[in-house]
Amino acid sequence: EAQVTQNPRYLITVTGKKLTVTCSQNMNHEYMSWYRQDPGLGLRQIYYSMNVEVTDKGDVPEGYKVSRKEKRNFPLILESPSPNQTSLYFCATGGQGLAEEKLFFGSGTQLSVL
Amino acid sequence: GENVEQHPSTLSVQEGDSAVIKCTYSDSASNYFPWYKQELGKRPQLIIDIRSNVGEKKDQRIAVTLNKTAKHFSLHITETQPEDSAVYFCAANGGSYIPTFGRGTSLIVHP
Numbered sequence: 001e002a003q004v005t006q007n008p009r010y011l012i013t014v015t016g017k018k019l020t021v022t023c024s025q026n027m028n029h030e031y032m033s034w035y036r037q038d039p040g041l042g043l044r045q046i047y048y049s050m051n052v053e054v055t056d057k058g059d060v061p062e063g064y065k066v067s068r069k070e071k072r073n074f075p076l077i078l079e080s081p082s083p084n085q086t087s088l089y090f091c092a093t094g095g096q097g098l099a100e101e102k103l104f105f106g107s108g109t110q111l112s113v114l
Numbered sequence: 115g116e117n118v119e120q121h122p123s124t125l126s127v128q129e130g131d132s133a134v135i136k137c138t139y140s141d142s143a144s145n146y147f148p149w150y151k152q153e154l155g156k157r158p159q160l161i162i163d164i165r166s167n168v169g170e171k172k173d174q175r176i177a178v179t180l181n182k183t184a185k186h187f188s189l190h191i192t193e194t195q196p197e198d199s200a201v202y203f204c205a206a207n208g209g210s211y212i213p214t215f216g217r218g219t220s221l222i223v224h225p
Binding site for chain 1: 120123146148150157158159160163203207211212213214215216217218
């Protein structure tokens with residue numbers, strides 16, 4: 001079964017405590033991306049990756065890091081979280097060929113930074 | 115880069131009415147326009163998409179229209195039902211594989 005597995009589902013942390021949100025896919029997709037969703041602002045892209053070892057900034061990259069050491073995994077790292085990073089985060093994956101542009105989203109991570 | 119505007123931000127209709135959500139895009143290189151539906155507490159999921167070589171596409175009660183000249187596309191839902199209540203996002207790909215999303219429309223269907 002095609003899956004995008006994102007963990008954890010909920011996370012409460014304190015300012016400055018490093019955290020990682022994991023994302024894994026079993027569809028052999030080249031493209032992976034992270035979004036944050038805030039009320040009234042829609043889905044804003046944080047970082048994306050077109051292939052292994054290739055990552056690029058999206059619209060709101062400040063305060064975030066990513067890595068793509070393997071094709072299936074694309075973790076999101078917050079080295080020093082701050083309260084303005086409290087948000088709902090989604091990982092998404094997609095192919096790069098014609099008719100493969102549909103995105104598959106993970107189940108989301110609700111992050112609260114106190 | 116691509117810029118996508120979506121309207122309205124909230125849409126309230128009675129069950130059985132039609133609903134229309136409109137989006138405009140800026141990059142004439144965009145050639146793929148998907149629509150995603152996000153139910154409360156769930157992940158966004160693709161419900162319909164259209165490519166730039168097609169003017170209209172239908173799937174049961176939903177349809178999407180595209181006007182390349184005016185750079186706008188619309189989602190039409192007929193005979194709305196309470197289960198259509200959700201947030202809907204449009205997107206355009208700017209000619210690449212990286213979609214830019216609109217800010218979303220919260221559709222509320224009253225029984």
